[in-house]
Amino acid sequence: MKPPAFDYLRAESIAGALSAFQEKDGDAVYLAGGHSVVPSLNLRLQAPSSLIDISAIDTLSGISRHDGWLRIGAMTRHVDVLKNPEIGKHAPLFQAAAPHVAHPAIRNRGTIGGSLSLADPASEFPAVALALRAEMEVVNPQGLRRVPADDFFIDIFETDMESGEILQAVWIPPVQAGQVHAFDELARRQGDYAMVGVAISGILLAGILSEIRIAFLSVGNKPTRAVAAEAALIGLPVNAAAIAVAQEELEKDLDPPEDPQLPPAARKHMARVLLGRTLTTLGASA
Amino acid sequence: MKTEISLTVNGEELHAFVEPRLSLADFLRDSLRLTGTHLGCEMGACGACLVLLTGTPVHACLVLAVQAAGQDVETIEGLSERGAIGDLQKSFYERNALQCGYCTSGMIVSAHALLAENMTPARADIRDALSGNYCRCTGYEAIVDAIETTAVRRKSQVEAAE
Ligand SMILES: Cc1cc2nc3c(=O)[nH]c(=O)nc-3n(C[C@H](O)[C@H](O)[C@H](O)COP(=O)(O)OP(=O)(O)OC[C@H]3O[C@@H](n4cnc5c(N)ncnc54)[C@H](O)[C@@H]3O)c2cc1C
Numbered sequence: 228m229k230p231p232a233f234d235y236l237r238a239e240s241i242a243g244a245l246s247a248f249q250e251k252d253g254d255a256v257y258l259a260g261g262h263s264v265v266p267s268l269n270l271r272l273q274a275p276s277s278l279i280d281i282s283a284i285d286t287l288s289g290i291s292r293h294d295g296w297l298r299i300g301a302m303t304r305h306v307d308v309l310k311n312p313e314i315g316k317h318a319p320l321f322q323a324a325a326p327h328v329a330h331p332a333i334r335n336r337g338t339i340g341g342s343l344s345l346a347d348p349a350s351e352f353p354a355v356a357l358a359l360r361a362e363m364e365v366v367n368p369q370g371l372r373r374v375p376a377d378d379f380f381i382d383i384f385e386t387d388m389e390s391g392e393i394l395q396a397v398w399i400p401p402v403q404a405g406q407v408h409a410f411d412e413l414a415r416r417q418g419d420y421a422m423v424g425v426a427i428s429g430i431l432l433a434g435i436l437s438e439i440r441i442a443f444l445s446v447g448n449k450p451t452r453a454v455a456a457e458a459a460l461i462g463l464p465v466n467a468a469a470i471a472v473a474q475e476e477l478e479k480d481l482d483p484p485e486d487p488q489l490p491p492a493a494r495k496h497m498a499r500v501l502l503g504r505t506l507t508t509l510g511a512s513a
Numbered sequence: 514m515k516t517e518i519s520l521t522v523n524g525e526e527l528h529a530f531v532e533p534r535l536s537l538a539d540f541l542r543d544s545l546r547l548t549g550t551h552l553g554c555e556m557g558a559c560g561a562c563l564v565l566l567t568g569t570p571v572h573a574c575l576v577l578a579v580q581a582a583g584q585d586v587e588t589i590e591g592l593s594e595r596g597a598i599g600d601l602q603k604s605f606y607e608r609n610a611l612q613c614g615y616c617t618s619g620m621i622v623s624a625h626a627l628l629a630e631n632m633t634p635a636r637a638d639i640r641d642a643l644s645g646n647y648c649r650c651t652g653y654e655a656i657v658d659a660i661e662t663t664a665v666r667r668k669s670q671v672e673a674a675e
């Protein structure tokens with residue numbers, strides 16, 4: 228289908244984009260990679276009067292390091308997340324997840340900022356951000372703020388950002404000694420949205436797990452931490468016995484919604500299997 | 514309201530007035546009559562509309578013509594005329610890797626990008642590169658074969674030249 232008519236404005240700066248949004252009284256949508264916005268316009272799921280293209284704003288691009296933290300600009304395309312050596316070194320979990328995000332041509336356009344702002348519960352990067360304790364740099368006419376991933380993802384397609392705010396970058400904490408990670412998902416076809424996926428980051432020193440964050444995608448209305456499974460693993464080696472206990476505990480963490488394509492019991496079973504596989508990888512990676 | 518854009522299509526500089534809602538695919542097909550770029554789903558799922566935007570494959574159904582302003586677009590016609598894909602076309606023909614041909618331009622754009630990056634792809638790499646391209650006719654095997662054959666031939670040409 229073809230979208231209804233709209234105006235188009237290419238913003239040159241954050242200030243320009245923010246004021247354009249205000250002038251439109253909120254009847255506008257920011258356009259980054261456009262690979263979620265344009266399909267929804269084509270399907271006429273939304274019909275804003277204006278699109279404000281933020282892709283040319285230079286403060287939204289670039290990957291840099293500050294005090295050990297990695298700053299990834301919101302306009303970083305999925306393909307660059309996949310290939311950038313700095314991300315490979317300082318946020319390898321993003322690189323492990325990136326091949327699972329859509330198909331090659333979509334990765335050439337879609338952006339990390341678009342994915343995090345949209346907060347699709349089936350998306351890979353929000354779960355990765357949650358597992359890594361990432362922080363979102365959000366800008367509005369009053370200034371900047373940084374929101375930890377734990378507080379950023381609120382509900383399906385809903386984040387802590389108010390209408391009109393812009394996500395400028397995502398910040399990843401410094402890699403720590405013994406830090407390990409794993410990512411995997413189950414999808415019907417390579418590149419499709421996952422039926423279940425999981426991102427894990429932990430600290431494994433002298434064979435003992437001292438910290439772990441397990442974030443599932445596609446199990447509920449937002450990326451979901453498996454806190455009971457996490458607690459069961461702390462202070463232990465990642466061996467078959469510990470993994471089995473974590474899989475038992477996962478029962479308490481997940482409550483997937485009714486879905487005619489995949490009943491909650493099946494989804495929970497897949498999550499258990501996936502947790503077993505990723506923890507095994509994690510244990511072997513130290 | 515129409516917006517003026519300048520861009521390069523298949524090596525030719527162009528100026529046009531376009532509605533913001535016009536997709537790059539519709540601009541190429543309807544305004545420029547470059548109908549080798551096909552439209553299937555118009556939502557990024559089928560891959561029939563792939564073109565090269567500054568050298569990388571993108572879905573022309575999901576890029577607005579206004580977003581392509583100032584950039585370099587290459588379509589299947591451009592790739593074909595400059596002889597960049599003659600060998601791919603030949604392998605597709607020899608192996609019957611097309612029936613209705615609806616998916617073919619998109620398949621060839623994906624294959625072209627893959628072979629530019631990886632001269633010796635495994636079959637799994639080829640399948641991965643085509644994961645966003647639907648074919649309702651061939652069952653894919655012949656397409657994978659044709660791309661594999663092209664890769665092997667290109668490699669032996671390079672080796673023969675050395
Ligand atoms: C066929 C297909 C398959 C896909 N499969 C997957 C998949 O498996 N996994 C996955 O994660 N994604 C998938 N996607 C989605 C793709 O990754 C999107 O491109 C991405 O989620 C959104 O990024 P974008 O840059 O295209 O954002 P856009 O479409 O431009 O924007 C998305 C939303 O975020 C807002 N926005 C964008 N950037 C900012 C910002 N910096 N600040 C504030 N608001 C902003 C926009 O206003 C809009 O509401 C798929 C898309 C398609 C078409």
Ligand code: FES
Pocket residue numbers: 551552553554555556557558559560561562563572573574575
């Ligand atoms: S028409 Fe563009 S992907 Fe189907």
Ligand code: FES
Pocket residue numbers: 610611612613614615616617647648649650651
């Ligand atoms: S040849 Fe008909 S869709 Fe591929």
